[in-house]
Amino acid sequence: MKDGGRISAAAEILGEVEARRRPANLVVQEWGKTHRFAGSGDRAWISGLVLDVLRKRRSLAWRMGDESVRAACLGALRFEWGWSVDRISEACGDAPHGPGPLGRDEMERLIKPRDLANAPAPVRGDYPDWLDASLARTFGEARAGEMAALTTRAPVDLRVNTLKATPDEVLAALEAMAPHPAGRLATTLRIDAPTADLRVAPVEAHPAFARGMFEVQDAGSQIAASMAGDIAGKKVLDLCAGGGGKTLALAAIMNNTGKLYAFDADPRRMRDIIPRAERAGVTNLDVRTPLDKDPLKDLAGAMDLVFVDAPCTGSGVWRRHPDTKWKLKPDTLQRRMAEQDGVLDQAAGLVKPGGRIVYVTCSLLAEEDEDRVEAFFARHPGFSWRGDMVRLTPLKDGTDGFFAAVIERGK
16 A cells, blocks of 8 residues: 555544544454455554554644644654655645645644644643543643653563563563563563554564463553562462453462462453463462352452452553543543442452552552542551552653552551
8 A cells, every 4th residue: 555545544544433432443453354455564554653643632633733633644644753744745645545635734734833832731641631630630730741651652561471481581582572671670571662654573473472481561560560569378369350461470479379369350351361371380370250159258358468450441551542541531430430449348358457458550540549549448447558659650660550559457
């Protein structure tokens, strides 16, 4: 495909995403299936442009002085991809597949865009207006810069599975992909994000992944799991295990000692957890399912640690799922807060006296983070802050956004 046809395809996909509020990845996949002439390189290029537009939808509209999908695509090519105005003009005017010749106003904005310095914080940070007060609670005047960091492309972070390999062994195995140590933990490696239009092989296709030497996991998620502390030989429950990413990280911290339990209220989310654990060499895992009667009854009051990776709005992972921020609504936030209260209350009945709860979200909103912990203390006076709390952000820490707090039950 020529560039003009690719731009038209990206605009078509973005129109579908915005009009029908459908997940961007699904719309991109469906477009590829119905346009078989598009090669893998074309699909990567188109997907890259779609995601870059979604990451910076508001700031691109501001700079172009135009809210349309077309203007956003043109702005992304100019300001994010560094295309010259002549190149954009040639691609757009390439009949019959290009999106159409540039207009005078478009030319002017591409040459001299509106200055973002005068834009409101939600425009500079590319987030919905209704979240501004919440983000001001968390970041104050720094909120636009913090959220702007969530508009960048995310790297591929790896967690070395110490049950099967060392960091040096994984670095050697993946040498061609140029991994390097990253973050606070020795087990975290990083493959830098490629340019948006470049198609690269997924790291999961490497034989070292099949052998269980590493997992794909953001550095922030790894740090959150490490908040569990010294849990070797302990009884640990991952209460919202999902696909098992943090479950496997906890197993590695435990070095297959003690007993690790995994549970999720939605059994469908745990479909892959057993094969993943087998590949990783985990031997101390007991998977519990809500399809059984009273699956956690025998664990009540017996856990040294209950790890709660709570359902949340996902504001901390907008680098990876930029379409979700434009779909987020206040009622969704309220539902997530109720769910967070529910899982914390459930955890309270499972942890033993003197035991701990690690509460984690991939959210940057205080309503889902500190507020939920304080509300939990009001309902459960026998619990208190352990003192360990962390908020990670891409600007400050180079990770996805995460909140993690350690809660202790009195003896």
